[in-house]
Amino acid sequence: MQNAKPLPSYLIQRYHGWRATTYSDNKAWYRRLAESGQHPRAMVISCCDSRVHVTSIFGADEGEFFIHRNIANLVPPYTPDGKNHGTSATVEYAVQALKVAHIVVLGHSNCGGIKGCHDMCSGTAPELLESSSFVGRWMDILRPGFERVKDVDEADRTRALEKEAVLISLENLMTFPFVKTAVEDDRLTIHGLWTDVGEGALEQYDPAMGRFVKI
Amino acid sequence: MQNAKPLPSYLIQRYHGWRATTYSDNKAWYRRLAESGQHPRAMVISCCDSRVHVTSIFGADEGEFFIHRNIANLVPPYTPDGKNHGTSATVEYAVQALKVAHIVVLGHSNCGGIKGCHDMCSGTAPELLESSSFVGRWMDILRPGFERVKDVDEADRTRALEKEAVLISLENLMTFPFVKTAVEDDRLTIHGLWTDVGEGALEQYDPAMGRFVKI
Amino acid sequence: MQNAKPLPSYLIQRYHGWRATTYSDNKAWYRRLAESGQHPRAMVISCCDSRVHVTSIFGADEGEFFIHRNIANLVPPYTPDGKNHGTSATVEYAVQALKVAHIVVLGHSNCGGIKGCHDMCSGTAPELLESSSFVGRWMDILRPGFERVKDVDEADRTRALEKEAVLISLENLMTFPFVKTAVEDDRLTIHGLWTDVGEGALEQYDPAMGRFVKI
Amino acid sequence: MQNAKPLPSYLIQRYHGWRATTYSDNKAWYRRLAESGQHPRAMVISCCDSRVHVTSIFGADEGEFFIHRNIANLVPPYTPDGKNHGTSATVEYAVQALKVAHIVVLGHSNCGGIKGCHDMCSGTAPELLESSSFVGRWMDILRPGFERVKDVDEADRTRALEKEAVLISLENLMTFPFVKTAVEDDRLTIHGLWTDVGEGALEQYDPAMGRFVKI
DSSP states (O other): OOTBBBHHHHHHHHHHHHIIIIHTTTTHHHHHHHOOOOOEEEEEEEEEOTTTHHHOOOOOOOSEEEEEEEEEGGGOOOOOOOOOHHHHHHHIIIIISHHHHHHHOOOEEOHHHHHHHHHHHHHGGGGGTTTTOHHHHGGGGGHHHHHHHHOOOOOHHHHHHHOOOOHHOOOOTTTHHHHHHHTTTSOEEEEEEEEETTTTTTEEEETTTTEEEEE | TTTBBOHHHHHHHHHHIEEEEEEEEHHHHHHHHHHHOOOSSEEEEEETTTTHOOOOTTOOOOTSEEEEEEEGGGGOOOSSSSSOHHHHHHIIIIIIIIISSSEEEEEEETOOOHHHHHHHHSOOOGGGTTTOOOHHHOOOOOHHHHHHHHHHHHHHHHHHHHHHHHHHHHHHHSSSSHHHOOOOOHSOOEEEEETTTTTTTEEEEETTTEEEEEE | TTOOOOOOOHHHHHHHIIIIIIIIITHHHHHHHHOHHHHHHHEEEOOOOTTTOHHHHTTOOOOEEEEEEEGGGGGOOOOSSSSSSSSHHHHHIIISSSSOEEEEEETTTTTTHHHHHHHHTTTSOOOSSSOOOHHHHHHGGHHHHHHHTSSHHHHHHHHHHHHHHHHHHHHHHHHHHHHHHHHHTTTTTEEEEEEEEETTTEEEEEEETEEEEOO | TBBBBBOOOOHHHHHHHHHHIIIITHHHHHHHHHOOOOOOOOEEEEEETTTTOEEEHHOOOSSSEEEEGGGGGGOOOOOOOOOHHHHHHHIIIIIISSSSSSEEEEEEOOOOHHHHHHHHHHHHHHGGSSSSSSSHHHHHHHHHHHHHHTTTTHHHHHHHHHHHHHHHHHHHTTTTHHHHHHHHHHSSSEEEEETTTTTTTEEETTTTTTTEEEO
16 A cells, blocks of 8 residues: 555644543543443434534534444445445444444435435436446435425425435335334334534424424 | 434433534534535545544544545445445545545544454354345455454454555555546545554554554 | 845755655645635634744644734724725635634734833833834724723733733724624624733633633 | 634634643743744745645744735835834834844735736726725735736736735835845845745745746
8 A cells, every 4th residue: 555645744733632632631431432342322324524513413422423424324225135335234233233222314404415416316417327426326325315306396406305315214224124123122213314504403304294393 | 204203302402502502603614614515625434433533533623524434444446337335425526526635544443343354254253244244245345454464463463454444445445546546646645544442542554664653 | 126035045945845745745735725725714813923823723734724914913993995904905805705704813922012002002112103103003003902901000911902902803803894794694703812822821702701711 | 892702612622732732842932932032033924825834834933933914915115104004014023123134925826816906907806996995905006016917928927916916025125214224234135935835836036037936
């Protein structure tokens, strides 16, 4: 691996600062986490977007959330075909090995992946249709969601699709036999959230209302 | 989606606390992030492990890092087969759409996924060999790494494999044509890090030394 | 321009060192900054004093802070008289063109400009009263601040005036219509800091307490 | 000053990190700087642009450079009219009080202020002509520079203007009687530099060649 470069020095300085303060003040906790292993209460499936920090929103410290982040917080349907499926592996590990009590899918506003999916499905982003487009093929997971929102007013459609991405992920989660069993046995609950980055709002899906409701 | 449940109230309370303080004090920044879009400097590929918060270690706020988290911070080799590849989609989006200047792969000590890979390859975890094991099939990505460390002393072998996971990921990153081109054009640099959760140590891969070196 | 001289060779050597190391290691980031433009999160108004490096205190790298430095970190009141006003131009550019989310005014201990203002207002520096004294006329901006601290014990008066300089600047910032509007619309927040050079302390103005409080 | 807000918490954490490491390791130097005052060797006049850190390029520590930063690193002509002139005050303080040995004017590529000046003078940015435009009135200082480059090929004109900004500033510096005297007495030398942000190049003005030459 000859291509690896040294870390920029401002990050090295910040790391040393962290070690001299946050780490140093909490050494006992970090050591215990290392020795006793992690026992997170919840798994969070969130977007890679740099603007969404679930640990900040929920004041979560090291050890609290097992966090998977991918483009547009999507979970594909259960497909045990012997190929590698990174997201499915995180769900399996969280439920089977860590036995988390909650899986939270957290969508968000201004999502670039969702916008891409919208444009691809509307025919204005042909490059995402290419077989070689990883983003396009990943966003295929959300195609059934696009079908459900295509008659929504154009101004509101992307936002509606962001929320569908959460619902599609929850639905796909339930296709995993070990998730379904754990939910039915009351050993696991699943939750759908959507946050507005600019307004700091948080909404959760309410099955009784059939829509997302502000918290 | 009838299975979605309301969020536990302790999380709702923490969210309201965050909104009344952190969000409220930084509203201007969140709004600008929403309106002007994200311009993250770096992508970080880290583990889902609840004990590793890269934003804490590097004092990074919203908008700074585009973060993908999966089991064992692995990147699979470039495989444009038209199937969905969540990790490859994150790399493509970071490099092609966001044009990040750095990709940092951050491994860590006490990694459950790496331990599983070690056991699977050593023959003590036959369940991970099942075709239906998502974790097993995901950890197959690291098999070439296991070959390289299998003669290491057993006491040190898992740790060595954790570091190989970082190197394998860097190597696989370079199989993506758009990553290779960007690295060769000096528009992207890649970095390999490994952190010791209990000791708060940080090491980076130094190609000249051929090993990880403490920062 | 016949008077320009070659740069001292120690600076040329240091530049070549920087180019071979820091620049070379971070070339991708510098190129992106050049091509995609700057998107700084904050403007910092700080003193020219050689002892105050805001980028060091906050571990900030290129691209992070838009920095104006003048004598005593002063902002004059809004005066759109068609004359050239360098500081007002920096504020206008930061808020209107760059749309920064924060303006931080950073005062400091042992400030020579503030000491001069104190002496001028106390009558012990008549040369600063001359119409031709640029420093004197610049420090006139702080005269209302001197009025507020003139009854403070002499031992503490200069330090009190350093902090008044921060408050006067924040007050003057609010006289710019585009600053006021942005603050009222929650698109900009303003912050008053003061640092003790020798002690490495940092204080921020707390409106509820009506004074600077140690961070 | 009721509008001041608390500093974002990531900056507070970074500050504590700096204090526990950089400050702590260099306490003796910071204390001496506080007690013995600053004795900078050079004044640097640089742009506010977040991408240009003169302390990084020249490896300069606290105490070394007295730094004034404004839009487009401009110095206005000597105008002792009793009004406040922030830039002139910094020059006066550096030369008369600190007796610096060098004044370095550092221009740079991709300068937004210079681009604005170019557009204003070309007639494509009428808003900058408004009497109330602080940026426009500040960039008026560079109008004589625009006259000199207006016949340059359009592709190269902005870059040529960035370099003229450095020369105009050096010329204007020489209109200050105390600068002229100090230069003639060999107590002060002045230097014109221009840096290419993306390429990390540094050029200096060579009066014999009549142009900027790569260092």
